Amino acid sequence: DTAVSQTPKYLVTQMGNDKSIKCEQNLGHDTMYWYKQDSKKFLKIMFSYNNKELIINETVPNRFSPKSPDKAHLNLHINSLELGDSAVYFCASSQDRAGYEQYFGPGTRLTVT
Amino acid sequence: TQLLEQSPQFLSIQEGENLTVYCNSSSVFSSLQWYRQEPGEGPVLLVTVVTGGEVKKLKRLTFQFGDARKDSSLHITAAQPGDTGLYLCAGFYSSASKIIFGSGTRLSIRP
Numbered sequence: 001d002t003a004v005s006q007t008p009k010y011l012v013t014q015m016g017n018d019k020s021i022k023c024e025q026n027l028g029h030d031t032m033y034w035y036k037q038d039s040k041k042f043l044k045i046m047f048s049y050n051n052k053e054l055i056i057n058e059t060v061p062n063r064f065s066p067k068s069p070d071k072a073h074l075n076l077h078i079n080s081l082e083l084g085d086s087a088v089y090f091c092a093s094s095q096d097r098a099g100y101e102q103y104f105g106p107g108t109r110l111t112v113t
Numbered sequence: 114t115q116l117l118e119q120s121p122q123f124l125s126i127q128e129g130e131n132l133t134v135y136c137n138s139s140s141v142f143s144s145l146q147w148y149r150q151e152p153g154e155g156p157v158l159l160v161t162v163v164t165g166g167e168v169k170k171l172k173r174l175t176f177q178f179g180d181a182r183k184d185s186s187l188h189i190t191a192a193q194p195g196d197t198g199l200y201l202c203a204g205f206y207s208s209a210s211k212i213i214f215g216s217g218t219r220l221s222i223r224p
Contacts, residue, residue: 004155033212035214040216041150041199041217041219042214042216042217043156043201043214043217044214045211045212045213045214056211056212090155090156092155098144098205098207101146101158101161102146102156102158102203102212103158104148104155104156104157105155106153106154106155107153107154107155
């Protein structure tokens, strides 16, 4: 069974569109994260939720809105997509907010044309 | 701005050689983690170090946390092609529940 899963794996869309990426973890973890990895492979945290509560909200355009319907799911919705949003987005989870042993999903490669 | 700098950025060596990758910051971390990422996949945790001066071994990989908890190193003995990948360090600040990742070291081991 996949521990942290993301859908879709690939997403190609045009500028101005709105899209969502879904993430689910079956590890029973309390904390989930969204990261963005750019073309230079730099991995930057965007958001973190602990038991459905937002605990990390880095400087990210408000076009990005995370939603956690329950502690096993953390979705990312992006409005008015821009070329600069093209990147690989990773979801991750950890047992608690201490952040030890983060388990990453396979990533969603978003391409905005 | 809190930064975690890794060096070298790229490293290509022959199978059987030894190597060391460094992760440096001016900030003190509660803990530091090392991950390895292969193309098309997410990072996979290798180790977490918590105590200043701590040394952990994972087969041919040796990880050390600096005494002041500002830096770390990863040493690989007798590198093998299977060690090829992107190595990332990540520092955690428990007071702020904040994590930052290093700039990454891309390692290539030639057979």
